[in-house]
Amino acid sequence: MFRKATAAMLMALAVTPVTQALAQSQSQSVSMCVFDVIGANGDVYNLMKDYALEMKAHGVDYKLKPYTDEGVALGDFQSGQCDVLAATDIRIRRFNRFTGSISAVGAIPSYDDLRTVLATLAQPKAASLMKAEGYEILGIAPAGAGYLFVNDRAIDTAGELAGKRMATLDYQKDAIHMVDYVKATVVPSDITNFAGKFNNGSVDTAYAPAFAYEALELYKGVGDRGGIVDYPLAQLTIQLVARDDVFSEELAQASRQEMWAMYGQAMALVEKSEENIPEKQWIRIPDADVQGYQEMFRENRMELRDGMNGAPEVYDPRMMSLLSKVRCASNAGASECTAENRE
Amino acid sequence: MHTSIIPRFWMTGSTNRILLVFGLLASLAGCGYNPIYQTTGMVITGYSESEATPYVMQMSDANMACNLGNSLDPLVYSFGRVTDRPDTTGSLLQLLAANCSEEQAWEEELRYLRANYQGDVPAAKDARNAAKRWHAITAERRLKAFERAMRAYEYDPADPAAECPILHADQDELTFLLGLLTGLQAIINDTSSGGAAGIPKDIAPQAERAAQCLDNEKWGGIPDAIRANVWLLLPDTRPATSPDPWRVLRRSAELGVKAGFRASMALEVVAAETKGRDDVIANVIARFVASEDGFEVSEDYRLVDRVGRSVILHGSDKHWTEAYGYRTPRTYFGKMSPESSTDAEVMDLDSLL
Numbered sequence: 001m002f003r004k005a006t007a008a009m010l011m012a013l014a015v016t017p018v019t020q021a022l023a024q025s026q027s028q029s030v031s032m033c034v035f036d037v038i039g040a041n042g043d044v045y046n047l048m049k050d051y052a053l054e055m056k057a058h059g060v061d062y063k064l065k066p067y068t069d070e071g072v073a074l075g076d077f078q079s080g081q082c083d084v085l086a087a088t089d090i091r092i093r094r095f096n097r098f099t100g101s102i103s104a105v106g107a108i109p110s111y112d113d114l115r116t117v118l119a120t121l122a123q124p125k126a127a128s129l130m131k132a133e134g135y136e137i138l139g140i141a142p143a144g145a146g147y148l149f150v151n152d153r154a155i156d157t158a159g160e161l162a163g164k165r166m167a168t169l170d171y172q173k174d175a176i177h178m179v180d181y182v183k184a185t186v187v188p189s190d191i192t193n194f195a196g197k198f199n200n201g202s203v204d205t206a207y208a209p210a211f212a213y214e215a216l217e218l219y220k221g222v223g224d225r226g227g228i229v230d231y232p233l234a235q236l237t238i239q240l241v242a243r244d245d246v247f248s249e250e251l252a253q254a255s256r257q258e259m260w261a262m263y264g265q266a267m268a269l270v271e272k273s274e275e276n277i278p279e280k281q282w283i284r285i286p287d288a289d290v291q292g293y294q295e296m297f298r299e300n301r302m303e304l305r306d307g308m309n310g311a312p313e314v315y316d317p318r319m320m321s322l323l324s325k326v327r328c329a330s331n332a333g334a335s336e337c338t339a340e341n342r343e
Numbered sequence: 344m345h346t347s348i349i350p351r352f353w354m355t356g357s358t359n360r361i362l363l364v365f366g367l368l369a370s371l372a373g374c375g376y377n378p379i380y381q382t383t384g385m386v387i388t389g390y391s392e393s394e395a396t397p398y399v400m401q402m403s404d405a406n407m408a409c410n411l412g413n414s415l416d417p418l419v420y421s422f423g424r425v426t427d428r429p430d431t432t433g434s435l436l437q438l439l440a441a442n443c444s445e446e447q448a449w450e451e452e453l454r455y456l457r458a459n460y461q462g463d464v465p466a467a468k469d470a471r472n473a474a475k476r477w478h479a480i481t482a483e484r485r486l487k488a489f490e491r492a493m494r495a496y497e498y499d500p501a502d503p504a505a506e507c508p509i510l511h512a513d514q515d516e517l518t519f520l521l522g523l524l525t526g527l528q529a530i531i532n533d534t535s536s537g538g539a540a541g542i543p544k545d546i547a548p549q550a551e552r553a554a555q556c557l558d559n560e561k562w563g564g565i566p567d568a569i570r571a572n573v574w575l576l577l578p579d580t581r582p583a584t585s586p587d588p589w590r591v592l593r594r595s596a597e598l599g600v601k602a603g604f605r606a607s608m609a610l611e612v613v614a615a616e617t618k619g620r621d622d623v624i625a626n627v628i629a630r631f632v633a634s635e636d637g638f639e640v641s642e643d644y645r646l647v648d649r650v651g652r653s654v655i656l657h658g659s660d661k662h663w664t665e666a667y668g669y670r671t672p673r674t675y676f677g678k679m680s681p682e683s684s685t686d687a688e689v690m691d692l693d694s695l696l
Contacts, residue, residue: 115687115688116687116688116689116690117690118687119687119688119689120689120690120692123689123692125692125696126692128696129692129695129696261681263687264674264675265672265673265674267674268673268674318695321694321695322690322692322695325690325691326690329688329690
């Protein structure tokens with residue numbers, strides 16, 4: 001009896017450290033800097049909490065840290081204070097120009113097209129496109145289309161933008177080029193101060209996802225005379241980037257698929273934000289004008305792809321080609337689909 | 344002895360006279376003659392029926408409504424001791440309280456399924472036992488709701504030749520209808536409790552007969568959905584010429600959407616669970632979520648729709664917990680698996696690689 005008990009105790013002592021070591025070896029601890037305008041109580045942070053939970057099933061133990069300043073989050077990631085960064089694709093561009101070009105101006109005109117793009121990129125086949133210069137994209141989630149907010153409904157065509165002051169992210173080179181193209185005036189801003197500038201009248205226009213209408217009180221800037229132009233200037237996404245030695249190839253792919261599985265959840269938030277904007281605030285533009293805009297955006301994208309006409313080289317040609325294919329698959333009759341200089 | 348006490352009583356001073364007055368009042372109250380209690384009872388029960396009930400029916404917060412049933416039933420129904428029994432309001436209050444205890448039973452059912460999924464047998468057993476207890480409490484409350492509703496309209500459900508009750512207003516029709524519904528639910532809860540509540544099973548055929556007293560279309564298909572449920576539960580009760588119960592349930596669900604309260608759809612899920620028809624459950628859940636698009640809820644019976652929704656969501660939660668270990672993620676309500684988002688169109692990447 002005594003021998004049996006002693007043996008059992010010894011077994012227990014021997015087994016416990018082995019089991020613990022096994023559990024530890026199976027679980028990988030990873031830190032993530034998460035940018036969310038509202039911090040730990042924001043939608044993006046909440047989405048990342050769900051993603052982290054999903055990744056636990058793959059043996060990844062995420063430690064999340066919220067940042068309300070995207071520049072600081074980026075800095076901390078670059079200085080190695082976190083393994084993964086969750087930020088907008090505009091900031092992610094420097095790590096992966098291909099995925100960073102999803103938000104190319106006017107390139108994804110509908111959420112159906114966005115769904116196709118993100119589903120395509122979540123496939124294992126796309127894994128090689130997710131790696132660039134020592135970094136890897138671990139997932140992409142939609143954050144909503146960027147719309148043009150104006151303080152005067154008369155500003156409803158590109159021509160009307162000439163001479164108007166527009167809050168522009170000072171690190172978004174494609175947007176600066178576009179603002180110059182329509183002969184508006186760039187008022188350098190960042191995510192934390194563009195809303196204030198629009199609301200106090202320092203600028204006439206700003207672009208942002210629908211989420212900002214309530215959260216950043218852009219309705220103050222819109223007022224009774226202004227509105228929101230109902231045409232997606234660009235599709236903003238939240239992307240996860242890591243140094244490519246953080247995750248194995250299998251884990252990185254699993255992560256991308258988990259993020260893709262959250263598409264519905266993220267889109268539900270986007271749709272809710274858009275529904276919260278009163279109907280009277282939307283400025284609907286005629287179909288004929290839409291075609292004009294599409295061609296204008298296309299010319300700009302090609303300039304920003306090739307670095308022509310004084311434009312910086314911002315967009316990845318492969319992404320421009322993919323987005324063109326997606327657009328033409330859903331709208332085969334568009335003039336760009338038969339154009340000689342197709343993207 | 345008496346002679347020695349009485350004179351002494353009268354001979355004492357003012358203190359004793361006050362005691363005497365209190366004694367008389369106390370004896371009057373004990374006999375139920377206290378005019379203040381009676382008046383209060385009439386006011387409270389009258390107010391409950393004419394104001395509180397319609398207000399509660401318009402509520403969208405089913406949890407708050409059920410807690411109201413929990414806390415107000417003992418107070419309101421206790422006035423039955425000094426005035427007429429407030430059976431109409433009392434039926435509704437028990438019905439609401441039963442929703443509260445059923446919610447607890449549901450939570451325990453999900454805990455059981457989670458533990459089962461994880462292979463934790465003691466936790467699964469514990470949760471099963473807890474669920475049975477809550478189902479027993481729910482069944483008892485629902486039996487009371489049924490009995491009070493029948494009594495309120497002087498309807499004897501046990502009498503096979505009973506004539507339909509005279510229902511003056513919509514609210515009377517609804518109270519009677521919900522009474523029948525809770526009677527049916529009481530049997531289902533009792534079964535889930537392992538028969539702990541001992542609900543008489545003949546409530547089912549009684550409810551089936553009485554449901555014919557109500558306009559099916561007006562009440563969003565609930566009367567026929569009750570009947571179809573009973574037919575599936577007790578096939579003997581099904582008239583020879585009646586249509587297929589599943590078709591009746593489907594039609595009732597459509598009428599519910601049209602009427603603005605989807606209780607019939609919930610009854611379709613209940614029937615499917617009873618018969619183990621997972622295909623029907625998946626179909627109803629998908630149809631329910633699809634019906635949200637352009638759905639106009641009935642202002643007057645919003646609560647009925649909300650309770651119906653919670654039944655369907657629980658059906659979905661049970662499936663998800665059993666299959667995946669967790670309840671339905673918000674944006675997956677309407678779908679039965681997390682892989683649903685992989686059905687998106689993808690583009691060929693060969694030219695980019």
